[in-house]
Amino acid sequence: MLSLAAIRKSYDSAPVLHDISFAVDAGETVALLGPSGCGKTTLLRIVAGLERADSGSVRFAGEPIDTVPAHQRGFGMMFQEYALFPHLNVADNIAYGLQTHTMSPADRNARVNEMLALVGLSTYRTRRVYQLSGGERQRVALARTLAPAPRLLMLDEPLAALDRSLRKRLQDELVPILQRVGVTTLYVTHDQEEAFALADRVALLNAGELIQYACPEEVYRRPVSAWVARFQGLKNVLDGELQEVGTVQTAIGWCITIVQEHRAQNADHRAQ
């Protein structure tokens, strides 16, 4: 559905993205995960058409879209700050996203109701934005982004501004919403737990490079490097030396036998 090939980007000759390539299947949710400054938001903006890559190409549904202006891509983007209009009520905020669509007022109203039901805010249509909690604002912003039925949904740290308990609750609510809508989604986050909970696959970036692209289980169980393990909060990473074929001696004395590549299947614990 979406494919990126050898995307490169620099700002003032400082490289920000190096040869990023991956593909996203239709209906899949992919998390762009990495520490602050790793290039994930820049990558999202390139897909959105808000930035141009220095080289490489972005294709959607088989077509190159590098020269297609952002507003003609049919993609929906939701930002961390939500950018709701304070002078409009909830229903009008959601309807705002439908302004460019040729829709009768009745169809527009039906679509707004559908989106309110989707995010569980059917009784909130006339509420003002300032009357909403952080979580409710987040759901209104999602409804507004989904209202025009975007071909690709892009979420840039949508839960980052919320406190931890609310973030966890909304994270649990987002999964069924995205599944019900079935839209292909790019989800930017620096939070590994959030990425693993929401995404079918994770694109793990560091310093502008794609380090690992795999399902959450694979990233957790088969990290491609010590950095990936540590980024996930796994602290027990020991240096080791290959002693003979299939055996690694660790610095603290454990000798670990490997029976398949990158996978320890047997260990004995000989103290030095």
Added chain:
Amino acid sequence: MSVLIYPEAALLLPEGGAGARGMLATINAKQFRGRFYQTELAIGGTKLVFEFDYDPGALGATVNLQLDPQHIVVLPAT
């Protein structure tokens, strides 16, 4: 290369208990979080963090530590 030992890899036995093998480790710190005791074990000068669904402190301040090989991964050099 590096070796990654997952937090669930540790098997503990009381120091010198029947069938005790492996490395001697000292329980350095522990904290009950969620449903696990997150426990830092010191082995010589190295500290490793493991998770247990029981209080490892009940086994004593020093324990015999073995590792379950199913929870160890060798990472390629980068």
